[in-house]
Amino acid sequence: MKNSLILLLSFFFMGHMASAAKYQIDHLEPSTWWVGMKNPKLQLLVHGENISELRPEIKYDGVTLDQVSLVENPNYMFIDLTIAESAKAGKFEIVFTKSGKKALSYTYELLDRAKDSADRIGFNNTDVMYLITPDRFANGDPSNDSVDGMADKYNREDDYGRHGGDIQGMIDHLDYIEDMGYTALWVNPMIENDMPSSSYHGYAITDFYQVDARFGSNEDYKKLADACDERGIKLIMDMIMNHCGSEHWWMKDLPTSDWLNFQDGFKPTNHKRSVTQDPYASKADTKLHFDGWFVETMPDMNQRNPFMATYLIQNTIWWVEYAGLEGIRMDTYPYPDQHFMADWTEAVMTEYPEFNIVGEEWTTNPALVAYWQRDKKNANGYTSELPSLMDFPIQDALAKSLNSDHTQWGQGFNLLYEMQANDFLYADPYNLVVFPDNHDMDRIYTQLEEDYTKYKLAIAYMLTTRGIPQIYYGTEILMSHMGTSSHGALRADFPGGWEGDKVNAFTGEGLDAKAKEAQDFNKKLTNWRKTATAIHDGKLTHFAPAGMDGGSYVYFRYDDNQKVMVVLNMGEDKELYLADYAEVLDGETKGTDVISGKEFDLTAGTFTAPAGEALVLELK
Secondary structure, three states, rough: OOOHHHHHHHHHHHHHHHHHHOOOOOOEEOOOOOOOOOEEEEEEEEOOOOOOEEEEEEEEEEEEEEEEEEEEOOEEEEEEEEEEEOOEEEEEEEEEEOOOOEEEEEEEEEOOOOOHHHHHOOOOOOOOEEEEEEHHOOOHHHHHHHOOOOOOOOOOOOOOOOOOHHHHHHHHOOHHHHOOOOOEEEEOOOOOOOOOOOOOOOOOOOOEEOOOOOOOOOHHHHHHHHHHHHOOEEEEEEEEEOOOOOOOOHHHHOOOOOEEEEHHHHHHHOOOHHHOOOOOOOOHHHHHHHEEOOOOOOEEEEOOOHHHHHHHHHHHHHHHHHHHEEEEEEOOOOOOOOOHHHHHHHHHHHOOOOEEEEOOOOOOHHHHHOEEEEOOOOOOOOOOOOOEEEOOHHHHHHHHHHHHHOOOOOOOOHHHHHHHHHHHHOOOOOOOEEEEOOOOOOOOOHHHOOOOHHHHHHHHHHHOOEEEEEEOOHHHOOOOOOOOOOOOHHOOOOOOOOOOOEEEEOOOOOOOOOHHHHHHHHHHHHHOOOOOOHHHHHHEEOOOOOOOOOOOEEEEOOOOEEEEEEEEEOOOOEEEEHHHHHHHHHHOEEEEEEOOEEEEEEEOEEEOOOHHHEEEEEEO
Protein backbone atom coordinates (compact mmCIF):
# COMPACT_ATOMS: atom_id res chain seq x y z
CA MET A 1 0.00 0.00 0.00
CA LYS A 2 2.79 2.36 0.95
CA ASN A 3 4.66 1.72 -2.31
CA SER A 4 1.46 2.19 -4.30
CA LEU A 5 0.90 5.57 -2.62
CA ILE A 6 4.46 6.67 -3.38
CA LEU A 7 4.02 5.58 -7.00
CA LEU A 8 0.72 7.44 -7.24
CA LEU A 9 2.23 10.61 -5.78
CA SER A 10 5.21 10.30 -8.14
CA PHE A 11 2.89 10.15 -11.14
CA PHE A 12 0.96 13.16 -9.77
CA PHE A 13 4.07 15.33 -9.34
CA MET A 14 5.52 14.22 -12.67
CA GLY A 15 2.27 15.12 -14.37
CA HIS A 16 2.20 18.48 -12.58
CA MET A 17 5.81 19.20 -13.61
CA ALA A 18 5.10 18.19 -17.19
CA SER A 19 2.13 20.54 -17.23
CA ALA A 20 4.25 23.36 -15.80
CA ALA A 21 7.04 22.61 -18.24
CA LYS A 22 4.65 22.75 -21.16
CA TYR A 23 5.24 26.47 -21.46
CA GLN A 24 8.46 28.40 -21.66
CA ILE A 25 9.50 31.85 -22.82
CA ASP A 26 12.04 31.72 -25.62
CA HIS A 27 12.15 35.49 -26.17
CA LEU A 28 10.86 38.46 -24.18
CA GLU A 29 11.93 41.80 -25.65
CA PRO A 30 12.93 44.32 -24.54
CA SER A 31 14.38 42.38 -21.63
CA THR A 32 14.72 45.50 -19.45
CA TRP A 33 13.45 49.07 -19.47
CA TRP A 34 13.81 52.32 -17.53
CA VAL A 35 11.72 54.45 -15.23
CA GLY A 36 11.43 58.14 -15.97
CA MET A 37 11.08 57.88 -19.75
CA LYS A 38 9.08 60.66 -21.40
CA ASN A 39 6.88 58.09 -23.09
CA PRO A 40 5.34 56.00 -20.28
CA LYS A 41 4.20 53.23 -22.66
CA LEU A 42 6.05 49.94 -23.11
CA GLN A 43 5.12 46.96 -25.26
CA LEU A 44 6.67 43.56 -24.56
CA LEU A 45 7.01 40.96 -27.29
CA VAL A 46 6.71 37.49 -25.73
CA HIS A 47 7.54 34.39 -27.75
CA GLY A 48 7.22 30.75 -26.72
CA GLU A 49 5.31 27.69 -27.83
CA ASN A 50 1.57 28.23 -27.28
CA ILE A 51 2.29 31.20 -25.03
CA SER A 52 -1.03 32.72 -26.14
CA GLU A 53 -2.84 30.17 -23.97
CA LEU A 54 -1.61 32.00 -20.87
CA ARG A 55 -2.60 35.28 -19.27
CA PRO A 56 -0.01 37.62 -17.73
CA GLU A 57 -0.45 39.33 -14.37
CA ILE A 58 1.69 42.09 -12.87
CA LYS A 59 1.62 43.52 -9.37
CA TYR A 60 4.14 46.35 -9.03
CA ASP A 61 3.58 49.92 -7.86
CA GLY A 62 3.49 52.30 -10.79
CA VAL A 63 3.19 49.60 -13.49
CA THR A 64 -0.17 49.01 -15.12
CA LEU A 65 -0.96 46.17 -17.50
CA ASP A 66 -3.14 47.88 -20.12
CA GLN A 67 -3.71 45.27 -22.77
CA VAL A 68 -2.70 41.83 -24.01
CA SER A 69 -2.76 41.37 -27.79
CA LEU A 70 -2.79 37.97 -29.46
CA VAL A 71 -1.96 37.47 -33.13
CA GLU A 72 -2.30 34.74 -35.74
CA ASN A 73 0.64 32.75 -34.43
CA PRO A 74 -0.26 31.24 -31.01
CA ASN A 75 3.42 31.38 -30.05
CA TYR A 76 3.29 35.15 -29.56
CA MET A 77 1.65 37.70 -27.33
CA PHE A 78 2.21 41.44 -26.98
CA ILE A 79 1.81 43.02 -23.54
CA ASP A 80 1.14 46.76 -23.26
CA LEU A 81 2.25 48.45 -20.05
CA THR A 82 2.13 51.95 -18.63
CA ILE A 83 5.02 52.92 -16.38
CA ALA A 84 3.89 55.80 -14.22
CA GLU A 85 6.12 58.72 -13.32
CA SER A 86 5.97 57.48 -9.73
CA ALA A 87 7.36 54.03 -10.59
CA LYS A 88 10.66 53.13 -8.95
CA ALA A 89 13.51 51.08 -10.35
CA GLY A 90 13.33 47.47 -9.29
CA LYS A 91 12.44 43.91 -10.22
CA PHE A 92 8.99 42.38 -10.43
CA GLU A 93 7.42 39.14 -11.58
CA ILE A 94 5.31 38.79 -14.68
CA VAL A 95 3.20 35.79 -13.72
CA PHE A 96 1.64 33.82 -16.55
CA THR A 97 -1.46 31.84 -15.57
CA LYS A 98 -3.78 29.31 -17.16
CA SER A 99 -7.25 28.70 -15.74
CA GLY A 100 -6.25 30.82 -12.76
CA LYS A 101 -3.15 28.75 -11.95
CA LYS A 102 0.45 29.85 -12.31
CA ALA A 103 2.13 28.26 -15.35
CA LEU A 104 5.40 30.21 -15.32
CA SER A 105 6.86 33.57 -14.39
CA TYR A 106 9.47 35.99 -15.70
CA THR A 107 11.50 38.42 -13.63
CA TYR A 108 11.46 41.84 -15.25
CA GLU A 109 13.66 44.75 -14.25
CA LEU A 110 13.13 48.48 -14.45
CA LEU A 111 16.32 50.52 -14.24
CA ASP A 112 17.12 54.10 -13.30
CA ARG A 113 18.07 56.36 -16.20
CA ALA A 114 21.49 58.01 -16.22
CA LYS A 115 21.25 61.54 -14.80
CA ASP A 116 22.07 63.24 -18.10
CA SER A 117 20.26 60.74 -20.31
CA ALA A 118 17.50 62.98 -21.66
CA ASP A 119 19.91 65.91 -22.14
CA ARG A 120 22.72 64.16 -23.99
CA ILE A 121 24.21 66.28 -26.78
CA GLY A 122 24.34 64.54 -30.13
CA PHE A 123 27.09 64.88 -32.71
CA ASN A 124 27.15 68.30 -34.39
CA ASN A 125 29.30 70.47 -36.62
CA THR A 126 31.95 70.88 -33.93
CA ASP A 127 32.75 67.19 -34.47
CA VAL A 128 34.75 65.13 -36.91
CA MET A 129 33.44 61.56 -37.20
CA TYR A 130 35.71 58.57 -37.61
CA LEU A 131 33.97 55.69 -39.38
CA ILE A 132 35.12 52.16 -38.57
CA THR A 133 34.21 48.78 -40.01
CA PRO A 134 34.93 46.91 -36.76
CA ASP A 135 35.90 43.54 -38.26
CA ARG A 136 38.69 45.30 -40.18
CA PHE A 137 40.09 47.78 -37.66
CA ALA A 138 41.88 45.92 -34.86
CA ASN A 139 41.79 42.46 -33.29
CA GLY A 140 41.95 43.09 -29.56
CA ASP A 141 40.62 39.68 -28.45
CA PRO A 142 41.64 36.72 -30.67
CA SER A 143 39.62 34.35 -28.48
CA ASN A 144 36.37 35.50 -30.13
CA ASP A 145 37.59 35.30 -33.74
CA SER A 146 35.37 32.25 -34.24
CA VAL A 147 32.49 31.29 -31.95
CA ASP A 148 31.04 27.82 -31.43
CA GLY A 149 27.57 27.57 -32.93
CA MET A 150 28.08 30.50 -35.30
CA ALA A 151 28.64 29.45 -38.88
CA ASP A 152 30.75 32.28 -40.30
CA LYS A 153 34.25 31.55 -39.02
CA TYR A 154 37.50 33.51 -38.97
CA ASN A 155 39.24 33.61 -42.36
CA ARG A 156 41.54 36.56 -42.82
CA GLU A 157 42.57 35.31 -46.27
CA ASP A 158 39.06 35.91 -47.61
CA ASP A 159 38.09 39.49 -48.53
CA TYR A 160 34.52 38.70 -47.52
CA GLY A 161 35.44 36.60 -44.50
CA ARG A 162 35.63 37.41 -40.83
CA HIS A 163 39.01 38.98 -40.02
CA GLY A 164 38.69 39.20 -36.24
CA GLY A 165 38.44 42.92 -35.54
CA ASP A 166 36.36 43.55 -32.45
CA ILE A 167 35.25 45.93 -29.71
CA GLN A 168 38.37 45.39 -27.64
CA GLY A 169 40.45 46.37 -30.66
CA MET A 170 38.69 49.71 -30.83
CA ILE A 171 39.03 50.27 -27.09
CA ASP A 172 42.75 49.51 -27.34
CA HIS A 173 43.20 52.24 -29.95
CA LEU A 174 40.99 55.03 -28.66
CA ASP A 175 44.17 56.93 -27.83
CA TYR A 176 45.02 56.97 -31.55
CA ILE A 177 41.52 58.17 -32.47
CA GLU A 178 41.66 60.92 -29.86
CA ASP A 179 45.18 61.97 -30.84
CA MET A 180 44.15 62.23 -34.49
CA GLY A 181 41.51 64.76 -33.49
CA TYR A 182 38.39 62.70 -34.18
CA THR A 183 35.63 63.56 -31.74
CA ALA A 184 32.88 61.14 -32.78
CA LEU A 185 33.01 57.45 -33.60
CA TRP A 186 30.56 55.92 -36.08
CA VAL A 187 30.92 52.14 -36.11
CA ASN A 188 29.30 49.90 -38.74
CA PRO A 189 26.70 47.57 -37.13
CA MET A 190 27.94 45.26 -34.40
CA ILE A 191 24.57 43.65 -33.63
CA GLU A 192 24.38 39.88 -34.11
CA ASN A 193 24.67 38.70 -37.73
CA ASP A 194 24.56 34.92 -37.36
CA MET A 195 24.50 34.33 -41.11
CA PRO A 196 26.17 31.46 -42.99
CA SER A 197 28.78 33.65 -44.70
CA SER A 198 29.96 37.20 -45.48
CA SER A 199 28.38 38.52 -42.29
CA TYR A 200 31.28 40.73 -41.18
CA HIS A 201 29.64 43.93 -42.51
CA GLY A 202 26.81 43.73 -39.93
CA TYR A 203 23.80 44.67 -42.06
CA ALA A 204 21.88 41.36 -41.81
CA ILE A 205 20.75 41.38 -38.18
CA THR A 206 19.66 38.14 -36.56
CA ASP A 207 19.02 39.47 -33.03
CA PHE A 208 18.31 43.17 -32.53
CA TYR A 209 19.17 43.08 -28.81
CA GLN A 210 22.54 41.31 -28.87
CA VAL A 211 26.03 42.36 -29.92
CA ASP A 212 27.59 39.78 -32.22
CA ALA A 213 29.71 37.45 -30.07
CA ARG A 214 32.60 37.72 -32.54
CA PHE A 215 32.81 41.42 -31.67
CA GLY A 216 32.23 40.92 -27.95
CA SER A 217 29.21 41.26 -25.69
CA ASN A 218 26.64 43.88 -24.80
CA GLU A 219 28.77 44.61 -21.75
CA ASP A 220 31.81 45.13 -23.99
CA TYR A 221 29.83 47.59 -26.10
CA LYS A 222 28.90 49.51 -22.96
CA LYS A 223 32.56 49.46 -21.99
CA LEU A 224 33.44 51.02 -25.37
CA ALA A 225 30.76 53.68 -24.87
CA ASP A 226 32.10 54.54 -21.41
CA ALA A 227 35.69 54.65 -22.65
CA CYS A 228 34.65 56.99 -25.47
CA ASP A 229 32.80 59.19 -23.01
CA GLU A 230 35.90 59.51 -20.82
CA ARG A 231 37.77 60.94 -23.82
CA GLY A 232 34.98 63.23 -25.01
CA ILE A 233 34.34 61.04 -28.06
CA LYS A 234 30.71 60.67 -29.07
CA LEU A 235 29.55 57.16 -29.98
CA ILE A 236 27.25 56.80 -33.00
CA MET A 237 25.42 53.53 -33.61
CA ASP A 238 24.73 52.26 -37.13
CA MET A 239 21.14 51.00 -37.28
CA ILE A 240 18.85 49.34 -39.83
CA MET A 241 15.06 49.68 -39.80
CA ASN A 242 14.46 48.38 -43.33
CA HIS A 243 15.49 44.74 -43.16
CA CYS A 244 16.80 41.93 -41.00
CA GLY A 245 18.88 38.86 -41.77
CA SER A 246 17.23 35.74 -43.17
CA GLU A 247 18.54 33.81 -40.13
CA HIS A 248 16.87 36.08 -37.59
CA TRP A 249 15.23 33.95 -34.91
CA TRP A 250 11.70 35.06 -35.83
CA MET A 251 12.13 33.94 -39.46
CA LYS A 252 11.54 30.35 -38.32
CA ASP A 253 8.27 31.33 -36.59
CA LEU A 254 6.85 34.62 -37.90
CA PRO A 255 4.27 36.32 -35.67
CA THR A 256 1.85 37.43 -38.39
CA SER A 257 1.21 37.02 -42.10
CA ASP A 258 2.29 40.63 -42.66
CA TRP A 259 5.42 40.79 -40.48
CA LEU A 260 7.45 41.10 -43.69
CA ASN A 261 6.80 42.75 -47.01
CA PHE A 262 6.31 40.22 -49.81
CA GLN A 263 6.27 37.59 -47.09
CA ASP A 264 5.37 34.83 -49.55
CA GLY A 265 8.64 35.16 -51.43
CA PHE A 266 11.59 37.34 -52.37
CA LYS A 267 10.84 40.29 -54.61
CA PRO A 268 13.64 42.83 -55.13
CA THR A 269 13.23 46.55 -54.68
CA ASN A 270 13.41 48.71 -57.80
CA HIS A 271 15.52 51.31 -55.91
CA LYS A 272 13.40 54.12 -57.39
CA ARG A 273 13.83 56.50 -54.49
CA SER A 274 12.43 59.35 -56.60
CA VAL A 275 8.90 57.94 -56.09
CA THR A 276 8.77 59.88 -52.83
CA GLN A 277 8.40 63.11 -54.83
CA ASP A 278 7.61 62.05 -58.40
CA PRO A 279 4.15 63.48 -59.19
CA TYR A 280 3.71 60.84 -61.89
CA ALA A 281 4.91 57.78 -59.97
CA SER A 282 2.71 54.69 -60.24
CA LYS A 283 1.44 52.92 -57.15
CA ALA A 284 3.16 49.76 -58.35
CA ASP A 285 6.57 51.44 -58.59
CA THR A 286 6.07 53.14 -55.24
CA LYS A 287 5.16 49.88 -53.51
CA LEU A 288 8.08 48.01 -55.07
CA HIS A 289 10.54 50.64 -53.92
CA PHE A 290 9.41 50.62 -50.29
CA ASP A 291 8.43 46.96 -49.94
CA GLY A 292 10.95 45.19 -52.17
CA TRP A 293 13.91 43.38 -50.65
CA PHE A 294 17.56 44.27 -51.17
CA VAL A 295 18.64 40.64 -51.51
CA GLU A 296 17.17 37.27 -50.55
CA THR A 297 19.22 37.15 -47.36
CA MET A 298 17.76 40.46 -46.13
CA PRO A 299 13.97 40.14 -45.66
CA ASP A 300 12.18 43.49 -45.85
CA MET A 301 10.37 44.28 -42.60
CA ASN A 302 6.84 45.70 -42.70
CA GLN A 303 6.79 48.78 -40.47
CA ARG A 304 3.07 49.28 -41.23
CA ASN A 305 2.44 46.36 -38.87
CA PRO A 306 1.92 48.22 -35.56
CA PHE A 307 3.70 45.57 -33.48
CA MET A 308 6.74 45.68 -35.78
CA ALA A 309 6.74 49.48 -35.68
CA THR A 310 6.69 49.57 -31.88
CA TYR A 311 9.33 46.86 -31.68
CA LEU A 312 11.77 48.83 -33.84
CA ILE A 313 11.18 52.15 -32.05
CA GLN A 314 11.67 50.57 -28.63
CA ASN A 315 14.78 48.72 -29.76
CA THR A 316 16.34 51.99 -30.88
CA ILE A 317 15.56 53.75 -27.61
CA TRP A 318 16.81 50.73 -25.66
CA TRP A 319 20.26 50.99 -27.26
CA VAL A 320 20.46 54.77 -26.83
CA GLU A 321 19.62 54.43 -23.16
CA TYR A 322 21.69 51.30 -22.52
CA ALA A 323 24.90 52.55 -24.10
CA GLY A 324 24.50 56.30 -23.66
CA LEU A 325 24.75 56.94 -27.39
CA GLU A 326 25.21 60.42 -28.85
CA GLY A 327 23.97 59.64 -32.31
CA ILE A 328 22.53 57.20 -34.82
CA ARG A 329 23.42 56.65 -38.44
CA MET A 330 20.35 55.17 -40.12
CA ASP A 331 21.04 52.83 -43.01
CA THR A 332 18.92 53.03 -46.21
CA TYR A 333 16.68 55.74 -44.77
CA PRO A 334 14.33 56.07 -47.81
CA TYR A 335 13.47 52.35 -48.01
CA PRO A 336 11.31 51.63 -44.93
CA ASP A 337 7.77 52.99 -44.84
CA GLN A 338 8.28 56.76 -44.91
CA HIS A 339 5.49 57.52 -42.45
CA PHE A 340 6.96 55.04 -39.99
CA MET A 341 10.36 56.72 -40.37
CA ALA A 342 8.81 60.04 -39.42
CA ASP A 343 7.23 58.39 -36.35
CA TRP A 344 10.48 56.59 -35.48
CA THR A 345 12.58 59.74 -35.70
CA GLU A 346 10.06 61.79 -33.75
CA ALA A 347 9.94 59.17 -30.98
CA VAL A 348 13.73 59.21 -30.60
CA MET A 349 14.08 62.99 -30.79
CA THR A 350 11.23 63.50 -28.32
CA GLU A 351 13.01 61.28 -25.80
CA TYR A 352 16.39 62.94 -26.52
CA PRO A 353 15.81 66.52 -27.82
CA GLU A 354 19.53 67.37 -28.23
CA PHE A 355 20.33 64.08 -29.97
CA ASN A 356 21.28 63.76 -33.64
CA ILE A 357 20.45 61.22 -36.33
CA VAL A 358 21.94 61.09 -39.82
CA GLY A 359 20.14 59.21 -42.56
CA GLU A 360 21.61 57.58 -45.64
CA GLU A 361 19.95 58.71 -48.87
CA TRP A 362 22.47 57.59 -51.47
CA THR A 363 21.76 59.84 -54.42
CA THR A 364 23.65 62.65 -56.11
CA ASN A 365 20.39 64.60 -56.51
CA PRO A 366 20.25 67.16 -53.68
CA ALA A 367 16.48 67.58 -54.08
CA LEU A 368 15.99 63.94 -53.08
CA VAL A 369 18.32 64.29 -50.11
CA ALA A 370 16.68 67.52 -48.93
CA TYR A 371 13.23 65.88 -48.93
CA TRP A 372 14.08 63.92 -45.77
CA GLN A 373 15.44 66.73 -43.59
CA ARG A 374 13.44 68.12 -40.69
CA ASP A 375 11.65 71.43 -41.41
CA LYS A 376 11.78 70.92 -45.17
CA LYS A 377 8.56 72.12 -46.81
CA ASN A 378 7.74 69.38 -49.30
CA ALA A 379 5.37 69.77 -52.23
CA ASN A 380 3.50 66.58 -51.32
CA GLY A 381 3.07 67.66 -47.71
CA TYR A 382 5.35 64.99 -46.23
CA THR A 383 6.85 66.07 -42.91
CA SER A 384 10.12 64.50 -41.84
CA GLU A 385 11.68 64.68 -38.38
CA LEU A 386 15.21 63.65 -39.46
CA PRO A 387 17.87 66.20 -38.39
CA SER A 388 20.77 65.19 -40.66
CA LEU A 389 21.63 63.39 -43.89
CA MET A 390 24.74 62.11 -45.62
CA ASP A 391 25.75 64.63 -48.30
CA PHE A 392 26.33 62.31 -51.26
CA PRO A 393 25.81 65.12 -53.82
CA ILE A 394 28.76 67.10 -52.44
CA GLN A 395 30.97 64.00 -52.28
CA ASP A 396 30.23 63.21 -55.92
CA ALA A 397 30.75 66.80 -57.08
CA LEU A 398 34.10 67.07 -55.29
CA ALA A 399 35.47 63.85 -56.82
CA LYS A 400 34.26 64.85 -60.30
CA SER A 401 35.73 68.33 -59.91
CA LEU A 402 39.14 67.02 -59.00
CA ASN A 403 39.15 64.39 -61.76
CA SER A 404 37.91 66.69 -64.52
CA ASP A 405 39.92 68.82 -66.94
CA HIS A 406 39.72 72.13 -65.13
CA THR A 407 40.74 74.06 -68.27
CA GLN A 408 37.47 73.13 -69.96
CA TRP A 409 34.38 75.32 -69.63
CA GLY A 410 32.27 74.45 -66.60
CA GLN A 411 34.69 71.82 -65.32
CA GLY A 412 37.08 71.73 -62.39
CA PHE A 413 35.82 73.42 -59.24
CA ASN A 414 32.89 74.86 -61.18
CA LEU A 415 31.16 71.51 -60.58
CA LEU A 416 31.65 71.78 -56.83
CA TYR A 417 30.71 75.46 -56.79
CA GLU A 418 27.39 74.78 -58.53
CA MET A 419 26.57 71.86 -56.24
CA GLN A 420 27.36 73.91 -53.14
CA ALA A 421 24.97 76.55 -54.47
CA ASN A 422 22.13 74.00 -54.16
CA ASP A 423 22.18 74.43 -50.39
CA PHE A 424 19.02 76.53 -50.76
CA LEU A 425 17.19 73.19 -51.07
CA TYR A 426 18.03 72.15 -47.50
CA ALA A 427 16.30 73.18 -44.32
CA ASP A 428 19.66 73.04 -42.51
CA PRO A 429 22.74 72.45 -44.72
CA TYR A 430 25.04 72.93 -41.71
CA ASN A 431 23.67 69.69 -40.23
CA LEU A 432 24.62 67.55 -43.22
CA VAL A 433 27.45 65.00 -42.92
CA VAL A 434 30.14 65.53 -45.55
CA PHE A 435 32.68 62.84 -46.39
CA PRO A 436 35.36 61.96 -48.96
CA ASP A 437 34.42 58.25 -48.90
CA ASN A 438 32.77 55.56 -46.81
CA HIS A 439 32.45 51.79 -46.40
CA ASP A 440 30.32 51.35 -49.54
CA MET A 441 32.35 53.27 -52.10
CA ASP A 442 35.88 53.41 -53.46
CA ARG A 443 38.45 54.96 -51.18
CA ILE A 444 38.93 58.63 -52.05
CA TYR A 445 42.61 57.99 -52.85
CA THR A 446 41.44 55.32 -55.28
CA GLN A 447 38.74 57.60 -56.73
CA LEU A 448 41.40 60.25 -57.36
CA GLU A 449 43.70 57.71 -59.07
CA GLU A 450 46.17 57.92 -56.19
CA ASP A 451 46.99 61.54 -56.93
CA TYR A 452 48.22 62.91 -53.63
CA THR A 453 47.71 66.54 -54.66
CA LYS A 454 44.03 65.92 -55.36
CA TYR A 455 43.73 63.94 -52.13
CA LYS A 456 44.98 66.87 -50.03
CA LEU A 457 42.55 69.23 -51.72
CA ALA A 458 39.70 66.83 -51.03
CA ILE A 459 40.54 66.45 -47.34
CA ALA A 460 41.07 70.18 -46.85
CA TYR A 461 37.69 70.91 -48.38
CA MET A 462 35.84 68.31 -46.32
CA LEU A 463 37.33 69.63 -43.07
CA THR A 464 36.54 73.30 -43.78
CA THR A 465 33.22 73.41 -45.63
CA ARG A 466 29.86 73.64 -43.87
CA GLY A 467 28.56 70.48 -42.21
CA ILE A 468 29.93 67.63 -40.13
CA PRO A 469 32.95 65.85 -41.61
CA GLN A 470 33.32 62.06 -41.56
CA ILE A 471 36.60 60.26 -42.30
CA TYR A 472 36.66 56.52 -43.02
CA TYR A 473 39.30 54.52 -41.14
CA GLY A 474 42.47 54.29 -43.22
CA THR A 475 41.61 57.25 -45.44
CA GLU A 476 43.99 59.26 -43.29
CA ILE A 477 46.88 56.99 -44.36
CA LEU A 478 46.02 56.77 -48.09
CA MET A 479 44.48 53.31 -48.03
CA SER A 480 43.63 52.41 -51.62
CA HIS A 481 42.50 49.46 -53.71
CA MET A 482 43.41 50.36 -57.29
CA GLY A 483 42.60 47.53 -59.68
CA THR A 484 39.67 46.06 -57.78
CA SER A 485 36.21 47.27 -56.80
CA SER A 486 35.71 44.47 -54.26
CA HIS A 487 33.97 45.67 -51.11
CA GLY A 488 36.24 43.35 -49.20
CA ALA A 489 39.24 45.20 -50.58
CA LEU A 490 37.96 48.70 -49.86
CA ARG A 491 37.27 47.50 -46.30
CA ALA A 492 40.81 46.19 -45.92
CA ASP A 493 42.45 45.64 -42.52
CA PHE A 494 43.93 48.70 -40.84
CA PRO A 495 47.70 48.09 -40.66
CA GLY A 496 48.85 47.46 -37.11
CA GLY A 497 45.53 46.13 -35.88
CA TRP A 498 46.75 42.52 -35.92
CA GLU A 499 49.67 40.99 -34.12
CA GLY A 500 52.50 40.44 -36.56
CA ASP A 501 51.50 43.22 -39.00
CA LYS A 502 54.65 44.55 -40.65
CA VAL A 503 53.18 48.04 -40.90
CA ASN A 504 51.65 49.73 -37.88
CA ALA A 505 49.74 52.92 -38.66
CA PHE A 506 48.96 53.42 -34.97
CA THR A 507 52.63 53.91 -34.14
CA GLY A 508 53.95 54.86 -37.59
CA GLU A 509 56.27 51.86 -37.70
CA GLY A 510 56.79 50.76 -41.31
CA LEU A 511 54.40 53.39 -42.68
CA ASP A 512 55.75 54.88 -45.91
CA ALA A 513 56.63 58.55 -46.06
CA LYS A 514 53.63 59.68 -48.13
CA ALA A 515 51.16 57.82 -45.91
CA LYS A 516 52.77 59.38 -42.84
CA GLU A 517 52.59 62.81 -44.45
CA ALA A 518 48.88 62.29 -45.17
CA GLN A 519 48.30 61.17 -41.60
CA ASP A 520 50.02 64.30 -40.26
CA PHE A 521 48.06 66.47 -42.71
CA ASN A 522 44.77 65.05 -41.42
CA LYS A 523 45.85 65.26 -37.81
CA LYS A 524 46.84 68.90 -38.04
CA LEU A 525 43.56 69.96 -39.65
CA THR A 526 41.27 67.90 -37.43
CA ASN A 527 42.89 69.08 -34.22
CA TRP A 528 42.88 72.70 -35.38
CA ARG A 529 39.23 72.34 -36.31
CA LYS A 530 38.29 71.50 -32.71
CA THR A 531 38.50 75.17 -31.73
CA ALA A 532 37.81 76.78 -35.14
CA THR A 533 34.45 78.37 -34.38
CA ALA A 534 34.18 79.85 -37.86
CA ILE A 535 34.33 76.33 -39.32
CA HIS A 536 31.74 75.04 -36.85
CA ASP A 537 28.92 77.55 -37.22
CA GLY A 538 30.34 80.42 -39.22
CA LYS A 539 28.82 81.73 -42.42
CA LEU A 540 30.12 80.53 -45.77
CA THR A 541 30.76 82.80 -48.75
CA HIS A 542 32.27 81.28 -51.86
CA PHE A 543 33.51 82.83 -55.10
CA ALA A 544 32.95 81.36 -58.54
CA PRO A 545 36.03 80.00 -60.32
CA ALA A 546 37.08 82.58 -62.89
CA GLY A 547 36.22 82.19 -66.57
CA MET A 548 37.58 79.16 -68.36
CA ASP A 549 39.83 78.18 -65.47
CA GLY A 550 38.11 75.99 -62.89
CA GLY A 551 41.40 75.08 -61.29
CA SER A 552 40.99 77.18 -58.18
CA TYR A 553 38.21 77.73 -55.65
CA VAL A 554 38.13 80.33 -52.90
CA TYR A 555 35.69 80.49 -50.01
CA PHE A 556 35.51 82.04 -46.57
CA ARG A 557 34.17 80.83 -43.22
CA TYR A 558 33.60 83.52 -40.62
CA ASP A 559 31.84 84.42 -37.40
CA ASP A 560 32.27 87.23 -34.86
CA ASN A 561 35.49 85.71 -33.50
CA GLN A 562 37.31 84.19 -36.45
CA LYS A 563 37.69 84.50 -40.20
CA VAL A 564 39.19 81.78 -42.39
CA MET A 565 40.04 81.98 -46.10
CA VAL A 566 40.32 78.65 -47.93
CA VAL A 567 42.11 78.48 -51.28
CA LEU A 568 42.05 75.21 -53.22
CA ASN A 569 44.27 75.22 -56.31
CA MET A 570 44.58 72.16 -58.53
CA GLY A 571 46.32 73.98 -61.39
CA GLU A 572 49.56 75.92 -61.78
CA ASP A 573 50.61 78.77 -59.50
CA LYS A 574 47.61 81.07 -59.34
CA GLU A 575 47.82 84.81 -58.77
CA LEU A 576 44.84 85.93 -56.71
CA TYR A 577 43.63 89.54 -56.84
CA LEU A 578 42.55 90.35 -53.33
CA ALA A 579 40.22 93.10 -54.47
CA ASP A 580 37.99 90.32 -55.82
CA TYR A 581 37.37 89.21 -52.24
CA ALA A 582 37.14 92.63 -50.61
CA GLU A 583 33.56 92.16 -49.44
CA VAL A 584 34.71 89.47 -47.02
CA LEU A 585 38.36 90.42 -46.42
CA ASP A 586 37.22 93.81 -45.12
CA GLY A 587 40.62 95.18 -44.14
CA GLU A 588 42.32 91.95 -43.01
CA THR A 589 46.08 92.30 -43.52
CA LYS A 590 47.59 88.89 -42.87
CA GLY A 591 46.74 85.25 -43.31
CA THR A 592 48.52 82.35 -41.59
CA ASP A 593 48.25 78.94 -43.21
CA VAL A 594 47.06 76.39 -40.66
CA ILE A 595 48.81 73.56 -42.52
CA SER A 596 52.27 74.97 -43.25
CA GLY A 597 52.45 77.88 -40.81
CA LYS A 598 53.43 80.19 -43.69
CA GLU A 599 52.22 83.79 -43.52
CA PHE A 600 50.68 85.60 -46.50
CA ASP A 601 50.65 89.40 -46.83
CA LEU A 602 47.17 90.60 -47.75
CA THR A 603 48.12 94.26 -48.19
CA ALA A 604 49.99 93.90 -51.50
CA GLY A 605 46.90 93.53 -53.64
CA THR A 606 47.78 90.03 -54.86
CA PHE A 607 49.31 86.84 -53.59
CA THR A 608 50.20 83.59 -55.27
CA ALA A 609 48.38 80.38 -54.48
CA PRO A 610 50.94 77.60 -54.96
CA ALA A 611 50.24 74.92 -57.56
CA GLY A 612 48.41 71.88 -56.25
CA GLU A 613 48.04 73.21 -52.72
CA ALA A 614 45.31 73.79 -50.22
CA LEU A 615 45.64 76.91 -48.09
CA VAL A 616 43.61 77.32 -44.92
CA LEU A 617 44.38 80.86 -43.83
CA GLU A 618 43.44 82.28 -40.45
CA LEU A 619 43.02 85.99 -41.13
CA LYS A 620 44.03 88.89 -38.92
